Amino acid sequence: MKILSKDTDLIELLTDAEKAAYIDPQSTSHDQANIVSKTIRMDFDSPASGNLKITASYKIGTDHFVITFLSQLQSPESNELQRRHLTLLGDAYTGIITALLPQSDNTYYSGAHDEVSAIADIPELNWEQIQQRLKITGNETVWQLQNQGFKAFSMLDVVIPEVIYLPFKARGDLHLKGAHKKGGDIYVFKIATAFYNNPSRGLASSQGMMMVFDARTGDAIMVLRDEGKLTDLRTAIAGRNAAQQLMSEAEVTGIGVLGTGVQARLQLNLLRDLYPNCRQLRVWGRSPKNTASYAQEMTQNGWQVTVVEHPKQVAETANLIVTTTASEVALLSADDIIIENTLVIAIGADMPGKLELAPSLLKKADCILIDSIIQGKDHGNAADALQTGIITESDLQEFGDFLNNGLKKPESEKKLKLFLSSGIGVQDLQIVQATLSGS
Numbered sequence: 001m002k003i004l005s006k007d008t009d010l011i012e013l014l015t016d017a018e019k020a021a022y023i024d025p026q027s028t029s030h031d032q033a034n035i036v037s038k039t040i041r042m043d044f045d046s047p048a049s050g051n052l053k054i055t056a057s058y059k060i061g062t063d064h065f066v067i068t069f070l071s072q073l074q075s076p077e078s079n080e081l082q083r084r085h086l087t088l089l090g091d092a093y094t095g096i097i098t099a100l101l102p103q104s105d106n107t108y109y110s111g112a113h114d115e116v117s118a119i120a121d122i123p124e125l126n127w128e129q130i131q132q133r134l135k136i137t138g139n140e141t142v143w144q145l146q147n148q149g150f151k152a153f154s155m156l157d158v159v160i161p162e163v164i165y166l167p168f169k170a171r172g173d174l175h176l177k178g179a180h181k182k183g184g185d186i187y188v189f190k191i192a193t194a195f196y197n198n199p200s201r202g203l204a205s206s207q208g209m210m211m212v213f214d215a216r217t218g219d220a221i222m223v224l225r226d227e228g229k230l231t232d233l234r235t236a237i238a239g240r241n242a243a244q245q246l247m248s249e250a251e252v253t254g255i256g257v258l259g260t261g262v263q264a265r266l267q268l269n270l271l272r273d274l275y276p277n278c279r280q281l282r283v284w285g286r287s288p289k290n291t292a293s294y295a296q297e298m299t300q301n302g303w304q305v306t307v308v309e310h311p312k313q314v315a316e317t318a319n320l321i322v323t324t325t326a327s328e329v330a331l332l333s334a335d336d337i338i339i340e341n342t343l344v345i346a347i348g349a350d351m352p353g354k355l356e357l358a359p360s361l362l363k364k365a366d367c368i369l370i371d372s373i374i375q376g377k378d379h380g381n382a383a384d385a386l387q388t389g390i391i392t393e394s395d396l397q398e399f400g401d402f403l404n405n406g407l408k409k410p411e412s413e414k415k416l417k418l419f420l421s422s423g424i425g426v427q428d429l430q431i432v433q434a435t436l437s438g439s
Contacts (some may be wrong), residue, residue, distance in 0.1 A: 001223070003121050004101040013089060013099060014064060021059040022066045034060040042161040046183045048073040048082070048216045054189075056166045056176060058092060065090045065166065067176065067191070071218030084218035088191075095172055095193030095207050102220050124223040125435070130230065133438030142434045146237045147403055149181070149430035150371065154400025157182045160425045171195055172205075179425030180215060186436070187213050188429045192228055204228075210432055224435060234431040235423060236266035239322060239345045242369065242399065242419040244274055247320055247343045251414070254280035256318030258311055258331055258356070260287070260294035263324035263347060268298065271320070282306045282314045286325070312336035323356040324348045330358035337361065341414045349380035350422045357418065359385035362395070366412030369399045370420040371427075380422040 004010050011019060021035055037057040044050050050073035058065035069086040082104075089099040102122060125133070134142060152158050164176040172195030180187035192208040199205055208228035212221050224230065252275050257264050260283070268281070281303040285291030295305045308314055311331040314321055319342040323331065326348055337344075349356045362368060362385040373396050376382035385391045397408045399419065407413060 001097055001124065001225075002099040004099055007101070010087060010089065010099065010101050015062060018059060018062050018064055018066075021062070022057060022064075036060065036166060038164045038166060040162045040164055042159060042178060042180070042187075044073060044159070044180065044187075044215065046076075047185065048075045050074055050081075050218075052161075052187075052218065054161075054164065054176065054178075056164045056174070058166055058168065060169065063092055064098075065092050065168075065174070069189075069213075069218075069220075071213075073216065073218045075216055082217045084220075086220050090174075092168060093171065093195070094198055094201060094203055095168070095174060095195040096203075097191065097209060100220075100223070104219075122220050122223055124225060126225050127227060127229055130224055130226055130435055133435045136438035137434045141437065142431070143237055143241055145430045145434050145437075146234060146427060147241055149426040150238075150398075150400035151403050152181050152400070153372070153424060153426045154398040154404060158426045158429075159187075168195070171197065177425045177428065179429040181426070181429060184429075185215055186221070186429075186433070187215050188425075188432045189213070190231070190425070190428045192231065210428060212432055212436070222436075224432065230431050230435075231423070231428065232262050232266060234427040235347055235350075235421070236263060236270055237431075238371065238399075238421050238423075238427065239263075239267050239347050239419070240270035240274065242345055242421075243271060243320060243343065245403070246369075246417050246419065249275050249277060251341055252278045252320050253339065254278065254282060254318040254320070256282040256284075256314035256321040257324065258284050258314060258321070259324035259348060260285035260290045261324060264294060264322070265297075267322045267324065267345070267347075268301075268303070271322075272301070275320075278320075279304050280306075280317065282308055282316075282318045284308050284311045284314050284331075315339070315342070319343065321345070322347070325356055326354060327356050328353055329355060330361075331356050332361055333358035334360035334364040337364070337416060340416065343417045343419070345419045345421075346381050347421045349420075351380070352378050352383065354380055355384060357381045357420075359388060359390040362391050362418065364416060365418045366415035367407060367409055367417040368396050368420065369402055369418065370396050371399055371422065372424045373398055375422055375424060376420065381418075381420045 039055040042052040052071040056067045067088040071084045085103045087101040159180045166174040174193045178189040190210045206228045210224040319339040321344045323346045
């Protein structure tokens with residue numbers, strides 16, 4: 001990724017159509033046609049007060065997309081208003097951010113495109129360097145930071161702005177998510193893309209990076225080129241932490257997994273240390289080939305694997321079940337759970353329209369923990385059950401509230417419990433904090 005130093009460096013990378021669409025405020029309405037654009041705002045009150053405006057734009061048919069961050073923050077110790085303008089340039093064919101222009105006291109481009117010096121270079125970490133830092137931080141600290149994030153979120157101590165979604169017709173899409181813990185020194189934004197033709201270019205279909213900003217000035221201070229792996233890791237940790245809190249080793253009769261992808265592997269790697277005496281594993285996967293490969297890998301890792309033909313067969317002997325699929329139809333229903341003391345960790349349904357657990361299963365559950373009640377209204381497994389009135393918001397308890405105050409229904413401790421996770425920005429913030437702690 002190139003770190004640009006002035007406006008003209010950016011302009012030289014753009015076509016005439018892109019300049020008119022993204023840069024020139026005098027462009028005609030014709031020039032602005034076919035532009036997909038979304039703007040969000042984020043407000044801050046500590047450690048500095050002010051706001052941040054983010055705009056993501058893509059002119060259909062062009063080679064690049066642009067994301068701009070415009071922040072205005074004022075520290076209580078200073079009367080000076082800190083203005084920062086950061087521009088990201090991305091490849092509209094792969095979703096990869098290719099150039100970055102950080103600037104100070106330059107809130108908008110002028111018609112003359114005056115050159116303005118950029119702020120200092122921004123360090124960039126690759127996945128190997130990120131892993132090294134997380135190793136220094138240590139697993140226990142990484143796990144506890146995630147729990148602290150959930151606690152802060154449920155105490156309303158985390159600011160999470162609206163998500164930006166940018167579609168690229170027939171190519172892929174981009175999501176931009178952010179979070180700031182009130183009073184915290186940093187805020188974080190994550191850019192995650194999925195471009196389906198990337199494998200033909202020798203690239204992974206999923207690309208991702210996280211950007212770290214100084215919450216006192218708005219300066220971009222670090223780029224984490226994690227390629228989406230930090231999201232995978234923090235998602236797996238959420239499942240691991242829920243299992244640790246909700247199911248003791250003595251209670252586990254067997255572990256079950258629906259799905260055979262990245263999360264099916266990461267979740268098992270973390271659960272293995274939590275339940276060293278349980279090696280009974282039941283697996284269901286949609287693809288026989290992928291399921292056989294996964295079963296062989298897990299067998300080599302010390303699991304006694306049974307592959308089943310139907311999702312409900314996983315629950316015949318397993319009372320700790322992890323669902324990791326991208327399914328849009330329910331895989332488990334109320335009648336499928338036959339062991340009273342069962343924990344289902346559902347982490348595959350992370351977007352609107354995805355569904356792994358039937359509303360009847362949510363109705364049957366004695367306890368439903370969820371990462372975010374607000375997000376659960378239209379994301380993942382809770383959405384349909386809420387919208388149809390099968391359950392109500394009062395049937396849900398946020399995981400952070402549980403960590404702070406215990407189960408809302410203590411009598412459900414050894415009964416049917418669900419943990420529903422669609423992923424929230426504070427998880428990204430905390431995994432970045434864990435990385436920085438290993439500096």
